Amino acid sequence: MWLVINKGTMPKALIFPKKRGNFKVGSRSISSPGTGQLLVKIRSAALNPVDYKIRDTGISVTHCPVISGVDIAGIVQELGEGVENFRKGNKVLAHGNFSIIDQGAFQRLEGVNYITGYIASQIPSNQSFDSAATVPLGEQSGSRDTPSLSEKPIVILGGSSSVGSYTIQLARLSGFYPVVTTASPNNEDLVMGYGATHFFDRHLSGNQLAAAISKVTDSPIRIVFDTISLPETQSEDEGKGRKAVSTIGSPHLPHNHELFRSSWAMVEKWLSKGIIQPNNHEILPNGLEGIIGGLERMRMGQVSGTKLVAHPQETQ
Structure with a gap:
């Protein structure tokens, strides 16, 4: 642009x-x-x-x-x-x-x-x-970071943020289940309205959050998407099979052109039908x-x- x-x-x-x-x-x-x-x-x-x-x-x-x-x-x-x-x-x-x-x-x-x-x-x-x-930045960042893993769980940190809200909605469209998110308690209804299946207080410690999620699903959590990306939302990224990957949901990057050409073609339909809020x-x-x-x-x-x-x- x-x-x-x-x-x-x-x-x-x-x-x-x-x-x-x-x-x-x-x-x-x-x-x-x-x-x-x-x-x-x-x-x-x-x-x-x-x-x-x-x-x-x-x-x-x-x-x-x-x-x-x-x-x-x-x-x-x-x-x-x-x-x-x-x-x-x-x-x-x-x-x-x-x-x-x-x-x-x-x-x-x-x-x-x-x-x-x-x-x-x-x-x-x-x-x-x-x-x-x-819509533009939040929806495009969410589409970049939610590959289709039907019936697999996903955890989205910061679900009430703009990127978080669109990631929840796109994760739902992609077939993830359960869609677990964190936010402030006053935003619980908001994130559930976007399509999250489970909500947890963002103030929970890492151990507390892990324990709470274990009661929701027995499946291994393969994707945790941090939409806030501040020191307090980051956890260890070495060992135990964990890997932190930085992603940039920009349609201006050449390697993203084809992905975003496809997703932009759907935006009008999604908004018109209320699929994306x-x-x-x-x-x-x-x-x-x-x-x-x-x-x-x-x-x-x-x-x-x-x-x-x-x-x-x-x-x-």
């Missing part, structure tokens, strides 16, 4: 000008769409932990300034040469790419996106821009400026079971 604008315009964008620099609203001027790409006006952009982590750590930052944000929903404005599956006026959701300049989601209404076929899908009529914007969401005020406070709330652990969504076009 390429985030661009019409030539000669200067849209607002939320940027950090250097590694570990402060976020600020500025202006960007870029070029027009190319072959196989779409020009899309952004209407809703959702926030993810990665949006502040890349700023805080400098990881994956190969250029500056950076426009971050990966969850996008908007309207097709223009078609590049060779585009066959989209039309002007289509409402689409898409996966941005902060690792390449001008491909992030946090731009104003004039901001637009170049989208290739394996990172975009039409938004069905039963979904809003806001609900659709909660978007995240609960909260609308942030003040457009791009509101994203700064939203990211700080996420950093402080003040967001739970909800996706924060901004409207770039409301930037003053």
